[in-house]
Structures are given as C-alpha cells and as structure tokens.
Amino acid sequence: MTIEKHDLHHEFPEYKDEIHHLKMNDAHFARLFKEYHECDHEVHRIETGAENTSDDYLESLKKQRLHLKDQLFSIIKKSQTVA
Secondary structure, eight states: OOOOOOSHHHHOGGGHHHHHHHHHHOHHHHHHHHHHHHHHHHHHHHHTTSSOOOHHHHHHHHHHHHHHHHHHHHHHHHHHHHO
C-alpha cells in the first residue's frame, strides 16, 4: 500500500508561494499550519506502522487534519482575493 503525502505543499502545489508568505506574515495561519503539520505527521506514523493506535483514533486524527486543511485553504483563498 502506498501512503500519500498530505503536507500542504503536496496538497496545494499551486499555492506554494502564498503558503510561505502566510506562514511568515500571518500568526493565525502559522499556528494552524503547525497544527496541521503535527497532525499529518502523526497520521503518517500510524499509517506506516511506526505507531500503533485504534482505528477510531486514527479516523479522528484524519478528520482533524481535514478540518485544519479546510481552514488553511480558506485563508489562502481569502488572501488571494485581497491581493
């Protein structure tokens, strides 16, 4: 089974520059980005077998990651309309 990368640069390659800009200039975006990154790494560790946990916990982490990604994408899109 191939495990996909879900970091923001793989999820939204077309917004690479905007993600970098927001990480450097928007504290709220930077905090959400850090949470997303940590959540994604935990999911990845579980999926690769480096860490064991219940299926329910893994699903809750994936839902949290999706929620964070939605928030981050919303901020990215808003910054595009302002620019």
